[in-house]
Amino acid sequence: MAHPVVHWEVAGPDREVLRIFYEGLFGWKSETVDENYALLQPGEGPGGGIMCTRPGMPPYVTVYVRVEDLERALKRVRELGGELRVPPAKIGNGMAFALFTDPAGNMVGLLTTAVT
Structure with missing residues (x-):
């Protein structure tokens, strides 16, 4: 996957x-x-x-899905009709997350470990 x-x-x-x-x-x-x-x-x-x-x-x-590029994933979220709810924020050592809602209003998180 x-x-x-x-x-x-x-x-x-x-x-x-x-x-x-x-x-x-x-x-x-x-x-x-x-x-x-x-x-x-x-x-x-x-x-x-x-x-x-x-x-x-x-x-x-909610669930958090791992992505390589948070900004690219959020751009795709918007293109597909989703809406950013919590902008990207760094957490822990080298990680970042963001939250969005899908077209039905479900909250979903994105998590990346590719933060420098």
Whole structure:
């Protein structure tokens, strides 16, 4: 697969409530990154995260797809009728992400490790 799903995310107004819920429901292990984010390891498949949404931001569940060139992928998103929701931002060491909505309004993330 040229563009695999490499991460997923569940977001809502209370990260801790969501973390406890998913740990209790599925037995997933979590690692707190900061007060707004925790990484989840389900044991199989790609890992995910629990995020605290900002005020006015709705809860969501999304997947992140790996791409080589974030700007090129976002240009294609717009050409195909999608809309940029969160502009590219660097995270971690050498990574960047962006979020867009598809024509139906579904939130999808893009993740690249090709950041210098």
